Amino acid sequence: MKILVPVKRVIDYNVKARPKDDGSDVDLSLAKMGLNPFCEIAIEAALRIKDENDQCEVIAVSVGEKQAQEQIRTALAMGADRGILVEADSPLEPLAVAKCLKIIADRECPDLLIFGKQGIDNDNNQTGQMVAALCGYPQGTFCSAIDIVGDVVAITREVDGGSEVWELPLPAVLTADLRLNEPRYASLPNIMKAKKKPLEVMALGDLGVDTRPRQALLGVSLPSERKPGIKVDSVADLIEKLKNEAKVIL
Amino acid sequence: MKVLIIAQHSEGVLDATTLNVVRAALAISEDISLLVAGCECREVAEDARYLEGVTNVILADHPCYESLSAENLSSLVAEMVPPYSHILAPANTFGKNVMPRLGALLDVQPLTDVLHIEGTDVFLRPIYAGNLIARIQSNDNVKAMTVRTSAFPPVTRRTEACTLEVVDKAFDLQLSRRTKIEIGRSDRPDLGTARVVVSGGRAVGSSENFKLLYSLADKLNGSVGASRAAVDAGFVPYDLQIGQSGRVVAPELYIAVGISGAIQHIAGMKDSKVVVAINKDADAPIFDIADYGLVADLFDVLPELEAQLC
Numbered sequence: 001m002k003i004l005v006p007v008k009r010v011i012d013y014n015v016k017a018r019p020k021d022d023g024s025d026v027d028l029s030l031a032k033m034g035l036n037p038f039c040e041i042a043i044e045a046a047l048r049i050k051d052e053n054d055q056c057e058v059i060a061v062s063v064g065e066k067q068a069q070e071q072i073r074t075a076l077a078m079g080a081d082r083g084i085l086v087e088a089d090s091p092l093e094p095l096a097v098a099k100c101l102k103i104i105a106d107r108e109c110p111d112l113l114i115f116g117k118q119g120i121d122n123d124n125n126q127t128g129q130m131v132a133a134l135c136g137y138p139q140g141t142f143c144s145a146i147d148i149v150g151d152v153v154a155i156t157r158e159v160d161g162g163s164e165v166w167e168l169p170l171p172a173v174l175t176a177d178l179r180l181n182e183p184r185y186a187s188l189p190n191i192m193k194a195k196k197k198p199l200e201v202m203a204l205g206d207l208g209v210d211t212r213p214r215q216a217l218l219g220v221s222l223p224s225e226r227k228p229g230i231k232v233d234s235v236a237d238l239i240e241k242l243k244n245e246a247k248v249i250l
Numbered sequence: 251m252k253v254l255i256i257a258q259h260s261e262g263v264l265d266a267t268t269l270n271v272v273r274a275a276l277a278i279s280e281d282i283s284l285l286v287a288g289c290e291c292r293e294v295a296e297d298a299r300y301l302e303g304v305t306n307v308i309l310a311d312h313p314c315y316e317s318l319s320a321e322n323l324s325s326l327v328a329e330m331v332p333p334y335s336h337i338l339a340p341a342n343t344f345g346k347n348v349m350p351r352l353g354a355l356l357d358v359q360p361l362t363d364v365l366h367i368e369g370t371d372v373f374l375r376p377i378y379a380g381n382l383i384a385r386i387q388s389n390d391n392v393k394a395m396t397v398r399t400s401a402f403p404p405v406t407r408r409t410e411a412c413t414l415e416v417v418d419k420a421f422d423l424q425l426s427r428r429t430k431i432e433i434g435r436s437d438r439p440d441l442g443t444a445r446v447v448v449s450g451g452r453a454v455g456s457s458e459n460f461k462l463l464y465s466l467a468d469k470l471n472g473s474v475g476a477s478r479a480a481v482d483a484g485f486v487p488y489d490l491q492i493g494q495s496g497r498v499v500a501p502e503l504y505i506a507v508g509i510s511g512a513i514q515h516i517a518g519m520k521d522s523k524v525v526v527a528i529n530k531d532a533d534a535p536i537f538d539i540a541d542y543g544l545v546a547d548l549f550d551v552l553p554e555l556e557a558q559l560c
Contacts, residue, residue: 004505011378016378016381017377017378017382018382019382023335026377026378026382034259036492040496045310061519062457080557081465084293093359094350094359095353095354095357095358095359097378102527104378117495118495120378120379120494121377121378122377122378122384123363123376123377123378123379123494124350124360124362125346125350126350126360126362127350128350129320129346129347129348129349129351130350130351130353130354131354131355132320132321132351133324133351133353133354133355134354136301138321138425138426139321139347139351139426140426141320141343141346142343142347144488148437149440151255154429157343158343158488158489159343159344159442160342160343160344160442160489160497161294161432161433161434161441161489162433162434162489163431163432163488163489164428164430164431164432165427165428165429165430165431166426166427166428166429167426167427167447168425168426168427169425174331177495178478178482178488179488182421184456189516190486213359214358214359214388214389214390215359215386215387215388215389215390216387216389217384217385217386218372218385218386218387219383219385220271220377220383221382221383221385222380222381222382223322223376223380223381223383223520224381224400224522226525226539226541227541228538229537229539229541229542229543230542230543231537231542231543231544231545232537232542232543233515233542235544235551235554235555236558238526238542238544238555239558239559241542242465242503242526242542246503246523246524246541246542248446248502248503248524249446249470250525
């Protein structure tokens, strides 16, 4: 069993992103960066399969700037076996990332690709589904449970209003939802060991993929703020306001 | 400009979000086709013919579309483009499953969660859990997108039906198989379209205590939601979670009960018309975005509130 886990370097989930002063883009100049939380869940999912299976290799792959090596090392410290970085100078759109990952998938021939369902930066929720399309693989998105039986993976999907169980033949693409698992912490010895694990760096240019952007970012702004409200003193006061001021109840 | 909408439906009923997607489509063109793919779903297609703004309904009725799998559905839609300039679906677990796969098949870069349409190629969408809004120009020849349905009011139904076209194309890739569906049965309105949402956080304390919220919601003919903390604690199922990784709602009235107001939660409800916050902690961030804040113990307030509402 070979599992490919694509991971993304994103802003730390506790940091509130701000626009640049000129409104041209997001200001990441001083932001603390980390491994996308959904990618951490994807790594954990792969490691749990590996824990049950001696013959399992987990490969963490990222398409991004040079510093994304840090996030691959995090995945290696959690327990992934090796890493691959496709080094790109500028951020790529999901379609371009998917095309790069398709090339890696063609080379590595994994049985399973496990993605986080979305990056918490651009909230696109696209790359996994796109790789599935490009590879012609089945896709299981929003997974809250994964169970491999032979050459079929059974998954539970969290959908609006409930859940569904699907069966997909391997190889397949899965995307991890929030409740799939709780990722493990890397221990200090494992962090040290991770420094010696292989991390292959490839130049984006060597992949021969057309990654030219399809979209232009015209600007980034803050959403309209809610107007400051008031404190009410009692339930009676609240009901009076909802009826006569806001007029949202009769 | 020609728009194609991919309709979501289940058990013979068109999903209510379709009405919002049609509204979004009207901001692009007056030539709107709506695809109803499924198995034995002619009734849904017939119903869709009466939606304001829809000029043509396309029915693809075949057992291979029964589960609306992304694999089969995206292959069908990819085959139908051109002539369409825009392809729209709701930004929920259905649309977000299908649209990226379709985008890759068409070699276009879709937009997720469009909340405003400025023109035929310029769109606004939230990024960073809705803390920022990106203004994006799409240069693809086909613009594929999921739209945030709470940002577009629903269209109405009309008395005249539009044309119905039947396509006889079966893309049976047999790549995936749905074996089970568990949909939470409830007489309450759907969380995504409810006029009132009563939402609880960790401070509610237990699933037993959530009954206080259900009771209040029923009185207001509303629905119940929850913060991630309440879902993580096991008080309510995951499908009630509101926020960056759950549902996005924008009801007329949102009552946040014992919710502190993490940015991820606020991302899912800040477009509500009126927000009420009830929390013991006067410093809770939820009060910064609430129209009406009541600093009090929820266990005192909820029964009183319910009793005083006639």
